[in-house]
Amino acid sequence: MSARGGVVYLVGAGPGDPGLLTARALELIESADVILHDRLIPAGALDAARSDAELVDVGKRPGAAARAQREIEELMVERARAGRSVVRLKGGDPFVFGRGGEEAEALAAAEVPFEVVPGVTAGVAAPAYAGIPVTHRDDASAVAFVTGHEDPEKPGSALDWEALAAFPGTLVMYMGVRRLGEIADRLVAAGRDPEQPATVVERGTMSGQRTVSAPLGEIASAADAAGLRPPAIAVIGPVAARGAALSWLERRPLHGRRVVVTRARAQASGLARTLASLGAEVIELPAIRIAPRIDSDGVRRAVDDVHSYALVCLTSPNGVRLLFEAMAAAGRDARALANATVAAIGPGTARALREHGVIADVVPERSVAEALVEALADIEVEGRPVLVARAAEARDVLPDALRERGAELDVVALYETIAERPGKDEIDAARGADYLTFTSSSTVRNFVAAVGDSLPPDARVVSIGPVTSAAAREAGLAVHVEAERHDIEGLLDALLADVASAVSER
Ligand code: SAH
Numbered sequence: 375m376s377a378r379g380g381v382v383y384l385v386g387a388g389p390g391d392p393g394l395l396t397a398r399a400l401e402l403i404e405s406a407d408v409i410l411h412d413r414l415i416p417a418g419a420l421d422a423a424r425s426d427a428e429l430v431d432v433g434k435r436p437g438a439a440a441r442a443q444r445e446i447e448e449l450m451v452e453r454a455r456a457g458r459s460v461v462r463l464k465g466g467d468p469f470v471f472g473r474g475g476e477e478a479e480a481l482a483a484a485e486v487p488f489e490v491v492p493g494v495t496a497g498v499a500a501p502a503y504a505g506i507p508v509t510h511r512d513d514a515s516a517v518a519f520v521t522g523h524e525d526p527e528k529p530g531s532a533l534d535w536e537a538l539a540a541f542p543g544t545l546v547m548y549m550g551v552r553r554l555g556e557i558a559d560r561l562v563a564a565g566r567d568p569e570q571p572a573t574v575v576e577r578g579t580m581s582g583q584r585t586v587s588a589p590l591g592e593i594a595s596a597a598d599a600a601g602l603r604p605p606a607i608a609v610i611g612p613v614a615a616r617g618a619a620l621s622w623l624e625r626r627p628l629h630g631r632r633v634v635v636t637r638a639r640a641q642a643s644g645l646a647r648t649l650a651s652l653g654a655e656v657i658e659l660p661a662i663r664i665a666p667r668i669d670s671d672g673v674r675r676a677v678d679d680v681h682s683y684a685l686v687c688l689t690s691p692n693g694v695r696l697l698f699e700a701m702a703a704a705g706r707d708a709r710a711l712a713n714a715t716v717a718a719i720g721p722g723t724a725r726a727l728r729e730h731g732v733i734a735d736v737v738p739e740r741s742v743a744e745a746l747v748e749a750l751a752d753i754e755v756e757g758r759p760v761l762v763a764r765a766a767e768a769r770d771v772l773p774d775a776l777r778e779r780g781a782e783l784d785v786v787a788l789y790e791t792i793a794e795r796p797g798k799d800e801i802d803a804a805r806g807a808d809y810l811t812f813t814s815s816s817t818v819r820n821f822v823a824a825v826g827d828s829l830p831p832d833a834r835v836v837s838i839g840p841v842t843s844a845a846a847r848e849a850g851l852a853v854h855v856e857a858e859r860h861d862i863e864g865l866l867d868a869l870l871a872d873v874a875s876a877v878s879e880r
Contacts (some may be wrong), residue, residue: 382460386492406460408460508609544613636818638663687764695726756779810835
């Protein structure tokens with residue numbers, strides 16, 4: 375802790391999409407001693423904070439009183455004077471309707487050094503994510519950012535409605551949704567054209583973003599009919615009409631769908647990222663965790679002899695990762711497999727092998743043990759040493775078949791899948807899901823055991839393949855979609871096809 379006293383950083387967190395946090399914001403979040411944050415900050419914005427950082431939510435909560443502005447300012451000053459580095463993290467840009475100006479003044483008055491880190495403001499970002507350029511060569515040479523939070527009936531309201539009505543450019547209203555009717559009425563009464571295009575963007579840049587467009591005179595009733603809720607921003611002016619052609623976020627195939635990912639956290643990120651890039655709101659509810667077992671005697675023996683196997687079979691990307699980890703620990707690399715035929719159960723496992731410098735010799739079309747047994751029919755195994763490296767709880771289809779053919783078989787468990795206990799918040803978040811995805815029987819069983827009676831009522835169940843589907847049915851779930859290819863890409867294809875067919879039925 376510095377004797378000189380700490381610095382306060384007034385940091386903009388952007389409008390909601392975590393990707394719109396600036397590099398400087400992330401850097402400061404990572405190093406801060408204290409983070410005083412608003413309620414409306416991007417999901418996961420605090421994940422990078424130090425585990426010993428003091429995190430204080432100073433935002434307004436529905437039902438609970440907000441911390442008084444004075445209290446927040448005192449807290450910043452007090453922590454900084456104690457020599458701590460303080461991040462004051464605010465939605466959007468700190469100096470755009472965020473009271474950041476007042477906070478900077480309080481710091482200046484207290485002679486606490488500060489830095490301001492601009493953020494992407496909602497007034498630019500929400501329209502952009504709705505395909506609306508706030509200025510346009512043909513339509514608008516000026517843009518006004520206006521706060522509509524003030525009560526327009528308030529005597530001495532700061533807004534000059536005549537001037538706003540006459541403003542030669544786009545009006546962007548930061549406002550409470552309930553104010554929209556009054557705002558539109560005031561503008562029209564002051565002379566703004568009621569036919570002028572207007573768009574309200576709800577939850578701009580976030581996965582649940584929605585937009586409603588109508589002429590200014592009808593925008594309030596249209597927003598009302600759509601049940602728009604905060605946070606929302608209104609764009610008024612000819613540019614608002616351009617969203618119809620330029621909207622991009624809401625056109626993504628999974629936009630607005632909530633998809634639960636039940637894979638182990640370590641593996642889920644690839645699937646979660648792809649789903650998110652297709653527009654889905656991803657709820658990670660890992661039902662299992664991978665517990666490595668590469669220190670067991672069996673694994674050690676197999677790794678010591680790994681160069682002598684004629685055939686090495688791998689049945690999951692996790693298995694590949696852990697086999698190579700165990701080999702590395704024993705000072706070996708891919709060359710130890712130089713003389714072996716290497717078999718992968720499917721393309722995902724083959725890809726993991728490739729990442730370790732090994733091209734699989736055998737990869738069946740369908741990623742199930744039965745198909746691998748078939749694909750191995752031409753490989754000579756009788757009397758030869760064969761390694762099957764896999765999960766502890768795997769089925770015995772492959773070992774049984776190889777043993778029957780006279781292989782000298784070693785079966786080793788590289789890892790075990792252990793049930794994960796999701797928290798109540800995660801289970802609640804999953805209640806509103808549109809899709810539940812299952813990539814293995816163990817995820818199904820553990821998911822059902824973990825959520826108990828709280829199964830999402832309307833969710834469609836997507837399974838990676840027949841074995842997983844059977845486990846789902848056994849656990850009492852209806853399976854709506856089963857992937858044709860039993861890997862992650864196959865599962866995504868099946869989910870997309872289901873969404874598309876549901877949309878075309880409407
Ligand atoms: N400093 C913030 C604005 C704070 S005022 C910024 O620069 O963006 C809060 C208002 O901003 C909300 O009432 C709403 O009108 C608007 N707003 C903030 N985030 C939004 C979002 N993701 N989508 C739409 N409007 C948003």
